[in-house]
Amino acid sequence: MAIAALIIFIVFFLIFAVFFAIDYNRRKNSNRKYHKNEVIVALLLLIPAVVLAFFFVVLPIIFSFGYAFTDYDLLSPNDIKFVWFDNFRMLFKEFANQGEIFLSFRNTALFVVLVVPLQITMALLLALFCNNKRRGTTIFKVCFFAPVAVSLSVTAFLWLVILSPNPAGIMNSILKNFGIPAQDFLGNKNTVILWMVIISAWQGCGYQMLIFLSALGNIRKDLYEAASIDGAGPFRKFFTVTVPGLRPTMLYILITVFIGACRVLIQPMLLTGYQDRSMTLSYYMYQQGFTYRHVGYSCAVALVLTIVIGSITFLQRKLLGEKKK
Amino acid sequence: MKKTLLALVMASTLLVTACAGGGNTSHEESSSAPVSEESVPTPVSEESVPAPISEEESVPTEESTPTPHSHEESVPIEESVPAEESSEEAPTSEEAPISEEEPVSEEEETLPPEESTEEDLPSAKLTIRFHVDSQSTEGMAYKKVIDAFNKEYAKFKIKVTASYVARTAGDSAYERQLATDMQEGTLPDIITFDAPNCAAYANSGYLYDISSSFTENEKKAFITLNTYQGKLFGIPIQESSAGFYYNKNLFATAGIDVSNVTVDNPWTYGEFKDACAKLLAKSITPVDMRLDATKDETATYLLYPFIYASGGSFVDTTGKTAIGYFNSDASKRGFQFLKDLVKAGYTSYGIGATDFHTGKVGMYLSSGWTTPELDNKFPTTFPNRDSWGLLPYPKDVKSASANGSWSYAIGNNGRKDKRAVVALLKYLTNKDSSKTVTDATGMIPANKRVETNYQANSPEDVMLQQLIKTSIARPETVGYPQFSSAFSQVISAMRDENDISTLVDNKARVLQDNLDKIKINNI
């Protein structure tokens, strides 16, 4: 293992050296040459972060990607053999047969499509709500952030009680007043994703609210005042001043919420357990790797998932990031 | 944000994932530790007074009780036959092939001089890891047992260090710990494991084969044993069973008489449904079958006997084939019975966790841990045992009930001379230790020699009778988690699936896919 780590380090160092040489040569003949002192100090100051990141972030990721090509069983770490693309073959076969990985993919896609707009909208509305000089907004801000700070197990348990399929459950009692019969919110395969979306958005939007709030604070007040003079109503002001002002932040929030949503794991785990109707790709990965002990296979899923998330994120940046200019 | 989310995610898995502790049960430490520490607490006086031990040896152990039912009668006889551990050193040291080659471990050098009698044991520093928190009553009971062992075996300079790593619902963190211990060679000498994991751990070489360390007579003392491929790998710490807790007041209201239902004379599926119908007629929710407990092992543990009772099964004897077993017609009948209960409105997925405890539900399928809860925590509904009782599993084509709890096993950690470890294992599973632990936990002793004075048809008695007469273990397969997951998926998906047969077929196929990914080793 130490040898593998050393090889990986050398590879990284070589890649770094190549980049270094290319950059260096590019500027060699221009008048914007690098200052030798600055370069040395820069690299020295980066050393602690690079060393720690190498051992605790990069290396584990590379190792787990490497395991994707092995038959690593959680219980037999001393007996790992390379099986090359067997795991990927199984993975795609299972996908084609509409097995669990297909269901996970379908559920995840549905979840992402629903949760990203909902969570961002909720966060934006909350931010707009708090973004004024009235007394007490600080308390509101703290309250809206509360679910972010509370352990997910507590919130999940709470929602389980609220959404109990029992006719006497809290949500069912409320619905009864409107003449709606008792529902099995989390048991029904048609509604479980919807509730996961609502719960996730509720749980997470406080964080994005904070970021929106800071972006709103950056929009210059005189723009609003000028718009008022122009006779703009609140809606026109929102679309002509607020929305353009939020655009760069919006991209950041879109990407982070998207990545977070693609990796949703705990909500289905605590709300329903590993079931067809709610399993997600991350949960599938977790179940295969940690519960079924197929670490190699699980790492293959992780690798595919990373490639998918990475390319979509890249696309988002390309499509939405350019527009600004 | 990532970091924060991850941290939150990790913190929140606390109900789901296991918590594994750092097993600093370091083998290396013990071997490199100065010998002086070991030799300090050796009371020479004890060594010179081996009288009680030799006495025990001379008494032949005559426990071989062919009919398990005679459990209680046999107890008084065996009471005069205390601790069996000392008499068993002989076969280990003579028969075991390991002892022939001179043990090269460093402990060997510190052997006490000239103790060449049969019960001579090499001095050793042993490690053991328990799966509970040290502050729980169970943990404190283990502590008591270990202290007693250390005191008694100080004459051989054997010292056990225990560590306690609480393991919550899941297995994964616990197993990651095992795996890294295996990698580093720091596997404790004795580890504990949950019964259905026996196959997987044995398959991966964690467990030391103890078939020859226990004599047939000794093996007979236990209600169940943990075997894989015909070899003995684990001895249960205690036993658990399950049954239907029922509210006597609600049963009286509904006019149901269950006084003649016993393990020997169980009720049938039909009688069970009749009782449910009577409760429902009085607008009482008849039974909580725990159909919503599918997030962990609970539902599987409580419900698998229904499939066996219908004549079904789950996997073949190799544990690698599920198709044709999991989805056999008989198995499907068992699942259909559960579905029928839901369809008839006798049970549902929405029964609150404590609805039975607060008197809203007639029956509650649960394991022994509910007994102390009802005894102590709900005085309004259940002031005393006149208000509640326990009924056995109903019978279909045959009787079946749940069993299986945590067991001890010897860790395959490279220690060559296992004599001291075997002595420890025998001590841990002997009558007195077993009693100490079960007195604390309220569970059923795994060792049949423990004297129990349960009243007839008391919850404890029903569970004991079930264990001896009708219990069937969960399937012995390396892919047990895969099975458990498939089972709980059927239970959970049943709610909006009317075609049980197709559902079970589908899950059998998924289970087969997952079983195919497993490597089976030659052990």
Next chain:
Amino acid sequence: MKKDYRTLEPNFVPARKSKKKIAGATIYYIVGITLSLFFILPLLYMFSTSTKTEEQIAFASGTVMMFIPDFSNIGHFFDNYGVVFGEYNIWKYAINSLIYAAIVIVFNVIVNGLAGYVLAKFDFPAKGFFNFIILFLIVVPIETSIIPLYSIAKNILGLKKNLSVLAVILPSVISVFNIFLFTQFFSSIPKEYEEAMHIDGSSRVRVFFDLILPLSKPIVATTAVFTFIGVWNDYIWPTMVLPNRGDDSWPLYPIQAALTSIQSIEEITSGQVMASLVITSLPIFILYAAAQKYIVKGFGTAGLKM
């Protein structure tokens, strides 16, 4: 449609009727309080449950009483807290967590801050390489990387036994996301400040500590708060690398790790579990409420562009 409003002067403020103002404020606060209640439901639930006995919890389950403390046993209101503090000594673990968090925060800010400073302000070859790796690391799913992480800490770096505390601290010190935040924030600091310092002949490292960090209170507060939450809530990793809980000397476990273990004890009641959860959530809330203003400012200045 787009007009440059900046050229206009804000000299006209529309007058409003005070009646309308009051009505508006009333609606605002009603909506605000309703929304807040919706978001602090789990807190209400946690707190009210922590004051009840097992039977009271069971009877309240599924009704509005879940969210309301039971005042009938006001004399025993904090019994569960007493048990958690007295019997299970969680204050010891809380102190451990505070120590770990303090060490991690200090080094986290220095290590990641320096890296962010270099990436924001220095001109050197292969900068693009580092920037790419940082973005990449923010994207990849890391659920499976905990398996090799253990072997790396124990086998390659040798963080066993006495060094196992280091194994708890070191992985938390590095945070790629914090490097990203610092880089963004430092980029917004005008170069002139730094140039002024250069004339004085200060070294770049001193510039960082004497000028950049003091100017960056908001982002330091932001990363500190989120690092604190991370360390405070982490439990899987510490339980894997630390010696077990329950050894007689002062335990090494941080609070969540200890609580996970304690919560698995059969005898513990739901009320006691909730009491322990309230105790662990409290510091996070206090810290967050106190630092909330800085966090908004920190994110704001960082700009958070991807």
